[in-house]
Amino acid sequence: MTQTEQGLRFAAAQAQDWVNSNSDQQLEFGRFQGTLWRGFDLEFVRWQQENTQVEAEQIRIAVDWSRLLDQMIRINTLSARVVRIDSPPTENDDPLVIPDRISVPVDLDLHQLRVQQLLINGEELKSLSAKVSIQSEQLSVHHFSLNVRDTQIDSSVEITLAKPYQITGEVNARRELDDLLLNAQLAATGSIERLELALNAKGENISKPDQTQNVQANAVLTLLGSNPFETVRLNAENFDPSNWLEGAPHASLAIVATVEPNDDFSESTGNFSIRNARPSTVQSGGLPLSLIQARFNLSLKEQRPEQLDLWVDELRLAEGKRQAGSANATIQWRAPKQLDHQDDSLDVLAGDMNFDIKTNNIDASVLARLPQRLALTSMIQGTKTGTQVRVERLQVRDRQAELLGKLQIDLVDKVPLDTQIELRKINPANYVPDAGPFLQGDLNGTASFTGVLIQSGKAGAVDPVGEIIVDLMNSRLANAPLKLLAKAHRGYVALD
Secondary structure, three states: OOOOHHHHHHHHHHHHHHHHHHOOEEEEEOOEEEEOOOEEEEEEEEEEEOOEEEEEEEEEEEEEOOOHHHOEEEEEEEEEEEEEEEOOOOOOOOOOOOOOEOOOOOEEEEEEEEEEEEEEOOEEEEEEEEEEEEEOOEEEEEEEEEEEOOEEEEEEEEEEOEOOOEEEEEEEEEEEOOOOEEEEEEEEEEEOOOEEEEEEEEEEOOOOHHHOEEEEEEEEEOOOOOOOEEEEEEEEEEEOHHHHOOOOOEOOEEEEEEEEEOOOOOEEEEEEEEEEOOOOOOOOOEOOEEEEEEEEEEEEEOOEEEEEEEEEEEEEEEEOOEEEEEEEEEEEEEOOOOOOOOOOOOOHHHOEEEEEEEEEEEOHHHOOOOOOOOOEEEEEEEEEEOOEEEEEEEEEEEOOEEEEEEEEEEOOOOEEEEEEEEEEEEOHHHOOOOOOHHHOEEEEEEEEEEEEEEEOOOOOOEEEEEEEEEEEEEEEEOOEEEEEEEEEEOOEEEEO
């Protein structure tokens, strides 16, 4: 069976029939050429379980069986022209369980792994190659190479296959743009319980050395703990996110960030500052942030997040040299009462919260296309207790226009909502792009809604069901006087 092509085909057919008949999986092999003993080519293999599909084409496998009696399998070649993996995200919230050890019955030495094209949920990765071995509970991956979106990645890693899973590895990434050479090196040492990372990245423009980008970062990750970061230190100069991340905005950032625990790891404090030397609008592909300075304090109780305080001391927006307003904020989070089945992760939405946000002359036209520049000065204060969110003070002013209000909403299946707003000298045409003459006006009055928000048939849309009251008795719209008193209750509308 191992030394003839007919025997290989028979064994593959038996495996295919058994899997298809005795499980919820589907397996299919294409045409074989060669033998298991000397190596073979396989036209394709397809495997599917529920919504997960894996397919490989033009596969070559060559195994050296000479050391099988020494409990060693050496695979000289494992290659494929194309491998496709389609695995949609699931909502499985089961916690990850790490076994005490991972054992294999024999040692494995994969001398040459090659995949010309790898497609993962449509994302293309090219020219994958590696050398892999598993010996004496040690996984070694060397000469790993991969090209992702014109970025060449090379790495090596060694992992002990038993707790605490000691890890030593490094990753090098290189990308060439029109006038910029990007290089990044990431080193990792430690274990999955406590992993130390060191990043050193540089973007060099030989003709413009003053624009050289530098990023240095050190971090200690506690991946299995309630707080995933033990320490973080980050420094960056002239950092342009668009050069490093697909779809990121253009900017020139100076970043300083630190996260430090106290001696008994019951508290972590963090500070970060970001300055942008080239702020520009979102519409132009830029980042309108000019400056942000913030700090936080995270307290733990029995290694569980207990309290988080975040202070955004200063946030400034700008477009070039033109200032576009500022803001500050304070957010206080407190953990909910722990239940036996809850995990130890930091889930901000599950706790109670106080928030206080203030803006001063914010020009929202740097964030989105608007008919004119704005000067939004606002105050938003509220709380979240359990599933109930209350905005106790909502005040937004744009020059002479003003909006006042309050809101209460419950985050349950049918979302109860109770909101009241007051309008003063609001011209809708100032806030709606391409607004016609119909929206020119001066709205004054009140509006309220009491009811629930229900998911509609259209994805992402909701329908309000309840009572709506609109009272605009001293207003103008389409440059004509407007007096409107309207009530709507579960589909019934009354107008005065």
